[in-house]
Amino acid sequence: MACILIVADSSGSAKGGVPAFNQRFAVAAARNHETYLLIPAQDNTQEPQAVAKDHPGVRVAVIPNPHTRKQMETGEELLPLLLNEFVVATDPDMVGSVPTLCADAQGNIVSGYLPKGRSLAQGPQVVIGHSRFSGLAPGSIVKGPRTTYEEAHVEPHAWYPDAKYAHLVHMEVERLGLVKEEPAGKRWLKILFETIALMDADTVACVGGCSFEWVWGFREAGRRSLPGRGIRARLHELVPGARLSPKPEPLPPSQTLRLLLVGRAGDKTKDAEGAVQMVRKMAPAQPLVPQMPYPARLTVLGMPVEAVDTWQVCVNVLTDLPENTPADNRMASIEPFGPPSRVVEEIDKADMVLSCSFSEAFSLVCLEGLQRGKPVVTSYNNGFARFLLDADRVPPGVGEPFVVRDQDVTGADRIALWATRLRDAREDLADLDAKVDTLRDILGRYTWEHCVDALVEAAEHADYDSKQIADGKIMPVLEVASTDVAPSEVDEWAAWWSL
Numbered sequence: 496m497a498c499i500l501i502v503a504d505s506s507g508s509a510k511g512g513v514p515a516f517n518q519r520f521a522v523a524a525a526r527n528h529e530t531y532l533l534i535p536a537q538d539n540t541q542e543p544q545a546v547a548k549d550h551p552g553v554r555v556a557v558i559p560n561p562h563t564r565k566q567m568e569t570g571e572e573l574l575p576l577l578l579n580e581f582v583v584a585t586d587p588d589m590v591g592s593v594p595t596l597c598a599d600a601q602g603n604i605v606s607g608y609l610p611k612g613r614s615l616a617q618g619p620q621v622v623i624g625h626s627r628f629s630g631l632a633p634g635s636i637v638k639g640p641r642t643t644y645e646e647a648h649v650e651p652h653a654w655y656p657d658a659k660y661a662h663l664v665h666m667e668v669e670r671l672g673l674v675k676e677e678p679a680g681k682r683w684l685k686i687l688f689e690t691i692a693l694m695d696a697d698t699v700a701c702v703g704g705c706s707f708e709w710v711w712g713f714r715e716a717g718r719r720s721l722p723g724r725g726i727r728a729r730l731h732e733l734v735p736g737a738r739l740s741p742k743p744e745p746l747p748p749s750q751t752l753r754l755l756l757v758g759r760a761g762d763k764t765k766d767a768e769g770a771v772q773m774v775r776k777m778a779p780a781q782p783l784v785p786q787m788p789y790p791a792r793l794t795v796l797g798m799p800v801e802a803v804d805t806w807q808v809c810v811n812v813l814t815d816l817p818e819n820t821p822a823d824n825r826m827a828s829i830e831p832f833g834p835p836s837r838v839v840e841e842i843d844k845a846d847m848v849l850s851c852s853f854s855e856a857f858s859l860v861c862l863e864g865l866q867r868g869k870p871v872v873t874s875y876n877n878g879f880a881r882f883l884l885d886a887d888r889v890p891p892g893v894g895e896p897f898v899v900r901d902q903d904v905t906g907a908d909r910i911a912l913w914a915t916r917l918r919d920a921r922e923d924l925a926d927l928d929a930k931v932d933t934l935r936d937i938l939g940r941y942t943w944e945h946c947v948d949a950l951v952e953a954a955e956h957a958d959y960d961s962k963q964i965a966d967g968k969i970m971p972v973l974e975v976a977s978t979d980v981a982p983s984e985v986d987e988w989a990a991w992w993s994l
């Protein structure tokens with residue numbers, strides 16, 4: 496059993512994406528390891544007891560947040576700043592007096608403290624920084640504090656200088672910024688934040704194969720451009736954990752393929768608009784009036800309540816239907832965000848779950864779909880696709896039918912490719928269902944506990960690049976077939992290495 500300190504800007508079971516990953520990872524870590532979580536309150540109303548109850552078994556230290564919820568909505572980097580300010584202001588000799596709260600198995604809150612600073616015997620062996628959103632704090636804890644990205648670490652003032660620093664990478668930051676069409680300054684600032692963390696880390700833990708390929712290319716570009724500088728860390732590819740549940744009762748037969756897309760519909764990386772166009776492409780060109788049954792119907796779960804009606808009108812028009820088409824006659828329906836239980840309900844009502852994102856670290860929704868016994872279809876630029884196509888994890892031929900190799904197509908060609916794949920899936924549901932059972936057996940050997948154990952093993956003991964395989968084991972990675980590194984990106988990265 497190891498002692499672990501997780502540093503995160505946000506973590507919670509009621510959220511999606513990175514916060515949901517953080518919460519599941521931390522709770523799983525606490526089952527086999529002594530686990531601490533250092534996290535800022537999300538605003539000035541959040542109670543530390545509520546955070547502890549959402550992380551049973553985890554010893555949670557919540558940093559006070561003086562800002563209101565409205566202020567937090569406009570301050571994108573406030574949480575990482577709060578984290579690092581707290582670390583810099585806390586002397587290593589006083590770390591052992593930072594209070595923690597832990598919810599035990601009965602739901603009782605037990606008080607405690609963070610491990611003493613500079614204590615190899617009592618301190619954490621591994622400090623895990625959850626993505627660039629953790630900012631400078633994890634590096635400051637292990638290497639010594641600094642208040643800006645330009646300053647050197649003040650090593651004598653590190654909290655836990657003997658710990659290993661593992662930095663998690665959730666997304667390909669460069670591609671994410673381009674897909675979202677973010678201003679160059681904002682995009683480059685995010686790359687800078689990620690770069691500093693990558694350079695500080697002892698181990699870079701990549702969530703899925705896409706992130707692993709990106710960091711591998713990033714590291715090699717730095718080595719070629721500026722020898723002796725850049726990323727010196729070992730890389731590790733982890734697999735988010737599966738939580739298998741009994742399969743629901745089969746749905747009644749239908750001539751219409753019932754599709755589900757879960758995610759922030761307004762996020763361009765999710766390509767919800769493209770998913771709607773794919774469903775429209777499957778239907779006959781004429782007539783342009785409601786005609787049932789459609790070949791496929793799509794539910795998009797992931798829109799703020801106040802934006803649902805506006806988006807629904809746009810989707811009706813996009814599918815060549817009247818703006819006021821009743822719900823029962825729609826080809827695609829937009830639904831508001833909901834709690835995790837709502838996601839499960841919608842998965843159970845679907846024949847298939849989609850993830851057509853332009854870039855995705857590792858689709859937790861795809862995992863949710865398979866856990867409930869549903870086929871999934873995912874884009875190639877998704878770490879989950881890399882998992883399905885990895886012969887060290889999934890037997891050849893089993894994962895291929897669930898992946899759309901759309902990496903080299905764009906626009907109308909991508910829509911047409913997806914529509915064709917979905918038509919084929921509609922005809923092959925029985926065969927896909929059989930492969931789903933095989934994948935569920937495989938996923939049973941990739942739990943969240945396995946994810947944590949493999950990362951701890953890689954961070955503490957591996958002196959090589961590695962990836963997680965079944966049962967929490969790791970294996971060496973000697974090369975990456977493709978890193979998607981363009982010459983222009985190498986030039987941009989080289990500019991960052993010179994900072």
